[in-house]
Amino acid sequence: MIITQDDITLFVEAIKSVSDYDFSEYSIKSFTRRIEKILVDYKTDLPLLTNRIRHDDKFLEQIVKDITVNTTELFRDPKVWQTIKYRILTRLNDQDKISIWHAGCSTGQEVYSMQILLNELGLLEKSDIFATDINVDVLDVARKGEYIYRFNVEYLENFDKVIKQNPFNESEFFEVPYEKYFDIDKSKDTIKVKPFLKQKPTFFKHDLVKDGDIFHIPFDMILCRNVLIYFNYELQNKIFELFYQYLKEEGSLILGIHESILGPKATKYTKKGLYYTKK
Amino acid sequence: MKYKYIIIGGSAGSFQAVTRILESLPKTFTMPIFLALHRLKHVRTGFVEALSIKSKLPIVEPVDKEHIKQGKIYLAPANYHMYIELGNYIALSTEEAVNHSRPSIDLSFYSAAFAFKEKLIGIILSGANKDGASGLKYVADAGGLTIVQNPDECQVRTMTTAAIKTARVDYIYTTDQIIEFLLKLPQ
Incomplete structure (x- = not known):
């Protein structure tokens, strides 16, 4: 099913009418992508989805969560x-x-x-x-500050660049072990930040x-x-x-x-x- | 002067073709070019510089909501999807990878086909997965022109053969023929 800009407008209006969420000024391409993904994940179509959010507050909250994109990394860039x-x-x-x-x-x-x-x-x-x-x-x-190790391990390289090295003075080097800040359990595939950071x-x-x-x-x-x-x-x-x-x-x-x-x-x-x- | 925009997708084995195409285009080439190229996850910087060495046209990794200008080449930044929006500007996103790829060639091609319709030329180069095939179909269905690099010339032929199977392809060209074709376009 192809979603038109008008379909999106109606959907955004429906959310506005039953809550104080306002997606009317979201970037249209990525917003449409999110909705397309939600329709696939919930095996539904836009009229059904629109109808359900009008009558089901909990479902609406879930959809709001699904709309937002959550990608982040340790020391990204x-x-x-x-x-x-x-x-x-x-x-x-x-x-x-x-x-x-x-x-x-x-x-x-x-x-x-x-x-x-x-x-x-x-x-x-x-x-x-x-x-x-x-x-x-x-x-x-x-x-909770607890993450899946295999998804975060590659970012420890970023940690080295930021915490151990000084790009403005290459002779400087700080030996800071990961254990100072993280509890890593490879068998459970977890990396937890130390309680004092929380x-x-x-x-x-x-x-x-x-x-x-x-x-x-x-x-x-x-x-x-x-x-x-x-x-x-x-x-x-x-x-x-x-x-x-x-x-x-x-x-x-x-x-x-x-x-x-x-x-x-x-x-x-x-x-x-x-x-x-x-x- | 029917065509006004070019979008190129490629992955493994496409770097050489892309650099050869870019180095062949004269400074007077005004059509904006969008590049959706897969790259190694950790190679986040230096790619623009590598592509720029021989290009006479400026290559940029655009910022979000950047306006599209003539004579410029826009490279999808590492780890972002790049969309073309109505209103002649670019939007970026960090949504999950599509076909294990971010940037996704398909997403860039869909949005460009939607925005530029019959004014768009879509080109698929060498690559190791099927990303881009569906995107090229959108370009064709929207009335744009489609070109696929000759699979016999590709280091990895998966991407080009998938595109040929999926989309209506106007030309199957070697890199030399692609360059010749682009140079003949009226500016």
Whole structure:
């Protein structure tokens, strides 16, 4: 069955009419792909799906989870993490407090990547860390901090690049064993983050589209990586404005490496290689 | 001047054909070209540079929502799917792999066929899986022109033979013939 843009509009309207979820400004191609996948997985068609979400709240919540994409990795794009370590966090060294928001944190691998960095730099104690996502199931995974080893093992290579090496000074090398931060059990195929890393971050549900400011503290750093690609250009601009309001002066915004502020909000930020700062 | 956009898909064994095609195109070649090429999972950087060495046209890994410009070559970034959206721009996504592939050739071809219809030329090169076959069918069904690299010339023929079986293919060409064809296109 071919789904037209009109079908999608009707579906999005149906969700809006029975909940406060609003997908009307999601990026159309990837959103349509998600719906096509859901129709295959549930062996249904769009009229039936639309009808069911109108009458079944629990089912609607499940579909919202299925719509969202949850891919994340430990230290994804090591260059970005090296930049955070040597270019951003070093500037925050003298502050009494450091506030960080992971917007769209998925299963939390990057939240723990940040915890590890902060700990290596001796900044963990004075950090406030919030991590949010629209999908409560991935937040449960994130809170547990337990992952399937074989899916994450290759990212330990990223750990080496970020934690053990200094790209800005090649003679430097830090011998940091994985066991400092992870319990790895190969027979059970699990990798768990150490309990002390789980004390800091506060995980909770937040929908970037509608929930607005719930923190009431300005942030030194906002990470929102490969989340905005699922929003259309107009909604992206709204979110860039939202982040602008949430950031401290000179605060840093870190996007995915193939995400960029293309619209009118670009003038409110300074691009510094792999990240942006608030003007 | 019927055709205005070109999309090329390839996997194992396609690198040589792609570089030869790109190095043959003159600076004055204005049609945007989209490249959906599989690559090794860990080779995330350096691919653009490798392709750029001999290309006279600029090659970029686009950012999300980047506008499509004439005379530019857009390479799907490693670990992202690349879509062409209505309104002449590119969108990226990190959804799960399709046919074990991200970027998925099929997804890029579907979206390009939908956006450009009969203005699109789709080309499938050497590769070791069936990704791209269904995408090329979409290009054909939407009125676009389809070309498949001659399987006899391919290092791995799975992708091209699957495309020939699945889609209406206008031309089965060697790399030289593909280049000759592209150079003859009115700009």
